[in-house]
Amino acid sequence: MPPAQRDHYSVLGLLRDASPEEVRQAHLEIARRLHPDKNVAAGDTELFLDAQRAYEVLSNPERRAQYDATLPPEHETHPALRHQITLSRPHLYEIAEPQVIHALLQIAPRHRAQSLSASPINVCLLLDRSTSMKGEKLDTAKAAAIQLIRTLRPEDIFSLVAFSDKPEVIIPAGDRGDRRQLENRIHMLQPSGSTEILRGLEAAMAEVRRSLSAEMVHHVILLTDGHTYGDEEGCLELAGEAARQGIGMTALGIGLDWNDGFLDALASRTGGTSDYIFDPADIRRLLIDKFTMLTRVYVDDILLEQDERQGIQVREAFRLQPEGGPIAMHKPLHLGPILQDVDLRVIFEFVVEPSALASGPIPLLDGVLRIAATNRTDRVPPLRLQLALDVQPMQKPVQPPDQLLRALSAWTLYRIQERAGGAADSGDFEGAARSLEYVASRLRSGGQSTLASTSLLEAQELTQERRWKGSGRKDLKYGTRALLLAEGQDELR
Amino acid sequence: MIACSNCSHENLEGSIFCAECGAKLPILDAAATPSAEQAADVEVVARHEPTASSAGSKPWANLHLLEAGHILPLSSRPEFTLGRISEGQPIVPDVDLSPYQAFASGVSRLHAIVRHEGDRIAIIDLGSANGTFVNGTRLPPNSEQYLGDGDIIALGKLRIQLLLHTP
Numbered sequence: 001m002p003p004a005q006r007d008h009y010s011v012l013g014l015l016r017d018a019s020p021e022e023v024r025q026a027h028l029e030i031a032r033r034l035h036p037d038k039n040v041a042a043g044d045t046e047l048f049l050d051a052q053r054a055y056e057v058l059s060n061p062e063r064r065a066q067y068d069a070t071l072p073p074e075h076e077t078h079p080a081l082r083h084q085i086t087l088s089r090p091h092l093y094e095i096a097e098p099q100v101i102h103a104l105l106q107i108a109p110r111h112r113a114q115s116l117s118a119s120p121i122n123v124c125l126l127l128d129r130s131t132s133m134k135g136e137k138l139d140t141a142k143a144a145a146i147q148l149i150r151t152l153r154p155e156d157i158f159s160l161v162a163f164s165d166k167p168e169v170i171i172p173a174g175d176r177g178d179r180r181q182l183e184n185r186i187h188m189l190q191p192s193g194s195t196e197i198l199r200g201l202e203a204a205m206a207e208v209r210r211s212l213s214a215e216m217v218h219h220v221i222l223l224t225d226g227h228t229y230g231d232e233e234g235c236l237e238l239a240g241e242a243a244r245q246g247i248g249m250t251a252l253g254i255g256l257d258w259n260d261g262f263l264d265a266l267a268s269r270t271g272g273t274s275d276y277i278f279d280p281a282d283i284r285r286l287l288i289d290k291f292t293m294l295t296r297v298y299v300d301d302i303l304l305e306q307d308e309r310q311g312i313q314v315r316e317a318f319r320l321q322p323e324g325g326p327i328a329m330h331k332p333l334h335l336g337p338i339l340q341d342v343d344l345r346v347i348f349e350f351v352v353e354p355s356a357l358a359s360g361p362i363p364l365l366d367g368v369l370r371i372a373a374t375n376r377t378d379r380v381p382p383l384r385l386q387l388a389l390d391v392q393p394m395q396k397p398v399q400p401p402d403q404l405l406r407a408l409s410a411w412t413l414y415r416i417q418e419r420a421g422g423a424a425d426s427g428d429f430e431g432a433a434r435s436l437e438y439v440a441s442r443l444r445s446g447g448q449s450t451l452a453s454t455s456l457l458e459a460q461e462l463t464q465e466r467r468w469k470g471s472g473r474k475d476l477k478y479g480t481r482a483l484l485l486a487e488g489q490d491e492l493r
Numbered sequence: 494m495i496a497c498s499n500c501s502h503e504n505l506e507g508s509i510f511c512a513e514c515g516a517k518l519p520i521l522d523a524a525a526t527p528s529a530e531q532a533a534d535v536e537v538v539a540r541h542e543p544t545a546s547s548a549g550s551k552p553w554a555n556l557h558l559l560e561a562g563h564i565l566p567l568s569s570r571p572e573f574t575l576g577r578i579s580e581g582q583p584i585v586p587d588v589d590l591s592p593y594q595a596f597a598s599g600v601s602r603l604h605a606i607v608r609h610e611g612d613r614i615a616i617i618d619l620g621s622a623n624g625t626f627v628n629g630t631r632l633p634p635n636s637e638q639y640l641g642d643g644d645i646i647a648l649g650k651l652r653i654q655l656l657l658h659t660p
Contacts, residue, residue: 021620021634029574029603029619084596086578088509090585097494099507351505400509401592402563409517412510438500438514 007071008054011047016068020059027055081299081338081383083107083369088400088408091392092362096354100315103350103387104404107335107369108343109298120155121294122216124173125287126204127189128224129162134191136280137254141223144284146183148291157216159207160186163200164193173207195224198231201238208247217297218247219272221290222263223283225254232262239269243334248272248300250290250323254280256471261421264326271301271334273325276478278471293322296339299371304333304385306367311356318411320345324485332370347407361388407484413442414480417455421473429466433459439476451479495519553609557654558593559645564656572608574619575648576601590651599623599649607640614640614655623649 009016012026034048057063088102125148127141145160149171152158159173170185204220212218220242228235239249251263251274263274277283306314317327319335322342327333338344350364365387400408420435436459443452454472461469494503495518502513511518552566556575565588567573576586577595590600601621608615618625620634626647632638640646642657 025603025619084591086591089507090578093506095506098505100505101507102509394506401589402561403592405509408509409515412512412515415512416515435513442515 008058008067011050011054012058016071018058020061023055023058027051027059080110080371081107081369082110083383083385085365085387086401086404087387087389088404089398090389092352092357092364092389093394094357094391095394098351098353101350101352101364101389102400102404102408103348103364104320104407105335105346105348105385106343107302107338107345107383109338109340119215119217119295119297120153120157121291122157122173122208122211122213122218123291123294124159124161124204124207124220126200126220126222127160127162127170128164128195128200128222128226129189129191130164130193130195130226131191132195132226132257133254137225137283138189138191140280140283141287142186142189144287145186147284148287149179149182149186151288151291157211159204161200161204161207162189163196163203164191165196165199166193167200167203169203169207173210195226195228196231197222197224197228198234198238201235205238205242205247209245212245212247217294217300218245219294220247220249221287222249222251222266223254223287224251224258224263226257227259228262235262235266236269239266240330243270243301246300248337250275252277252283252286252290253474254283256474260474260477265328268326268328269330269334271336273319273323273336275323276474278474293339296341297337298340299338301337301371302335302344303370304335304367305370306331306333306365309356309363309366311353312362312364313351313353315349315351316415317346317348318414318484320347320407320484324481335369347404347411357391359391361390363388409446410480410484413439414477414484416442417476417480421477424462424468429462433462436462436476439480443480446483448479448483451476454479553657554607554614555656555658556588556607556646557656558590559652559654561593563593567607571610572606574603575605575607576603578602590648593651595648595651598651600651601649604648605646614657616640616646621648 009018012018012023012030018026030048030051034044034051036045036048057067084106086104086106092101093099125145127145129138133141149158157173158171159169160171162168162170170189171182175182201220201222204222208218208220242249247270249267249270249272251267251272253260253263253274254277260274260276267273275286277286314329314333316329317333319325319327322337322339322344325336327335327346335346336344352362352364356362363386365385367385369383369385399405416435417439420432420439423429423435424432436455440452440455440459443449443455454475458469458472458476461467461472495506495508496503497511497514497516497518499516500511500514502511504511504518508518510516552568554567556565556567558565570587573587575588575590577591577600578585578589586603599622601619601623603619604621605619605625606617608617615637616625616627616632617637618632618634624631626632627638627640628645640655642655644655646653646655
């Protein structure tokens with residue numbers, strides 16, 4: 001059914017700034033496609049008439065100007081961002097059971113050519129110094145911290161907080177004193193105590209908060225190798241607070257004995273992600289990469305604020321790039337950063353209940369994308385995000401666009417693997433093993449034989465020994481995640 | 494619900510992959526008979542899997558996406574609009590090129606029409622922003638240009654080769 005309330009531009013599928021030629025072409029196309037002489041599908045004639053009316057107004061400059069004046073302000077032509085949505089199918093099904101539909105949202109700077117000069121960064125490195133870090137892990141981390149200090153630009157702010165069961169500010173934010181002295185303080189760091197992340201996080205946030213200027217990219221990088229006990233909830237709350245203040249978080253886990261689910265939850269509250277460092281020798285590279293990335297940030301964090309609508313739910317979302325990772329399902333959704341040269345790409349899974357179906361387009365997405373840091377919103381208006389789908393009788397389904405298909409394939413694997421982890425945690429080792437066997441066969445048919453073998457080995461271990469073997473669990477999690485990233489690669493560059 | 498043929502798991506309608514085992518679910522549903530137009534759309538989208546493009550109608554031309562190496566057969570209908578789906582706009586081109594970096598290549602939402610009359614195949618630029626080129630020469634908008642086998646069409650920077658015989 002053609003909705004009466006759609007404005008003339010959307011009837012013709014045009015943006016508000018369409019040229020007269022675009023108006024003409026759009027009308028021509030609709031006329032050709034929907035001409036009553038040629039089409040019989042229900043609703044087509046109404047669409048055709050709507051298009052006629054729209055064309056009559058928009059093709060006449062005077063009438064168009066008058067009409068434009070009656071429209072609410074347009075959000076679609078956003079000065080800083082542009083976005084694109086790819087759907088797994090163009091319509092919702094008219095069925096009496098729940099259905100899923102997938103969407104790939106891509107957000108990019110509107111004018112890539114005139115990208116901003118690199119923002120100064122305000123970063124706190126929060127370093128686990130508990131006894132388990134002793135040896136290569138702490139030594140490499142210290143060396144990396146020293147290297148980071150040397151790469152700072154004059155406008156950057158760096159702080160270093162070491163924590164075990166209590167935090168210690170090793171380098172306060174903004175201390176740009178004698179470099180040798182700073183480096184000595186890092187050298188003298190010794191391992192001791194246990195891991196209590198909350199206290200460390202509080203101290204790190206305090207350092208970053210010393211200068212919350214809008215011009216800077218604020219970030220806490222947590223480097224840990226252990227579990228924190230009992231203070232997880234407090235950590236998550238603090239991360240939520242950080243997100244509201246425009247402070248991002250990255251969590252790097254070293255070795256095997258850390259809680260990936262918790263670190264993911266922590267970082268994703270701020271639009272950040274966790275990463276896995278198997279070999280301590282990689283600490284330096286990952287930290288340097290992270291720093292470099294922070295200097296290329298165009299927007300720290302994009303928020304999706306959606307109106308709740310009965311029967312339509314985002315069940316899960318995953319950021320494909322930059323820095324792939326799950327999106328925390330806390331409202332508003334923190335989708336993550338946009339880099340100057342890497343778009344933000346997020347894949348969504350919607351579940352639509354039959355109760356949400358009605359005649360006329362169903363708003364799958366109806367909200368705004370907002371740039372996170374509150375002190376920036378006055379300069380960058382929110383970007384309206386609207387996507388309404390028609391409901392049609394179920395037909396032969398349409399193959400989704402390739403890029404979405406590949407991303408969905410990899411995402412499915414990642415999620416099955418995550419479910420295996422959850423099943424094993426709750427004692428369902430048979431279920432976990434079965435999932436991992438499925439993952440193994442998918443990986444094998446996708447040519448990922450090393451990961452496939454890991455998956456199969458872990459399945460056997462879970463069945464026989466009721467525990468994970470070695471690094472398999474994290475190898476699988478971050479390995480399948482890396483496959484997703486490969487599918488999300490920015491092909492535009 | 495769609496039952497997975499690999500593991501029998503019941504997936505929600507609209508699922509593409511089985512949530513239980515990751516197998517691709519059949520893209521098939523007997524519930525409704527698609528109309529002629531819809532059938533044509535499905536066929537285009539099903540592209541580069543010629544076996545999947547049902548009903549045996551032989552393509553009258555194939556679009557060879559040079560960068561991606563994919564081939565899109567055109568059949569059933571005498572003409573197809575080429576373009577890209579954009580931001581939930583209601584106008585959808587017959588052939589959506591967005592999986593082929595259409596946005597970055599400067600393909601307009603409705604960029605061009607490819608049509609055939611008898612043996613002759615022609616392309617019409619629809620006043621696109623970045624132009625349609627045939628073998629390097631930019632076409633004036635809204636006028637027909639006949640095409641031959643192997644001609645290179647560029648929609649903006651997206652290069653497509655016209656193949657008249659299925660490779």
